Amino acid sequence: MTKTKILLSLVCTLIAGFTLASAGDIAERIKRVGDVCVEGADCASAAFTSTVVTTGGASVESNFNKSCATCHNSGVAGAPKYADAAAWAPRIRKGMDTLYASTINGLPPAMPQKGMCFSCSDDELRALVDYMVAAAK
Numbered sequence: 001m002t003k004t005k006i007l008l009s010l011v012c013t014l015i016a017g018f019t020l021a022s023a024g025d026i027a028e029r030i031k032r033v034g035d036v037c038v039e040g041a042d043c044a045s046a047a048f049t050s051t052v053v054t055t056g057g058a059s060v061e062s063n064f065n066k067s068c069a070t071c072h073n074s075g076v077a078g079a080p081k082y083a084d085a086a087a088w089a090p091r092i093r094k095g096m097d098t099l100y101a102s103t104i105n106g107l108p109p110a111m112p113q114k115g116m117c118f119s120c121s122d123d124e125l126r127a128l129v130d131y132m133v134a135a136a137k
Contacts, residue, residue, distance in 0.1 A: 049071045060131045063124060067117035072132065077110035080136070088136035 064072075066081075071079040091099060103125050106113035111123035114120060115128065 025100075058124075060127045063117055063120055063128055064131060067120070068115055068132070069126060070116075071110075078134075079110065082132060083135040084134045088133060090137070092133055096129070096133070099133065100126050103129050 049057075058065045058066075067134065069082070075084075075087075077083045081093060102111060103115050104113070104122055114125060115123065117128065120128070
């Protein structure tokens, strides 16, 4: 009985502490660590501490480096290595439409949907496949 009263008292104290916190206190506790500067914005005029984010139109090579290179440069989980003609040949024989579909929809168990380029459009994903296939020929 005494343990229950003590526990109830502690819970009530915690709840009271949360409800008494001001909006400023809450905002201070949950504020972002850094801000993001979107490419094209005047980042020098603000105290941005994070990465510049590109907004559309990223180059194929840039998309490859941010999303594909992790697996395709090292061959993780059986991914065909970039520019490795022998590894790409059996995949290329299946046809480009099959490669595009595998990239867009994923290929379990290892190839994730959209190849981890979730900001890429289907056309950008096709360009990535073309980029890797061209390097393997």
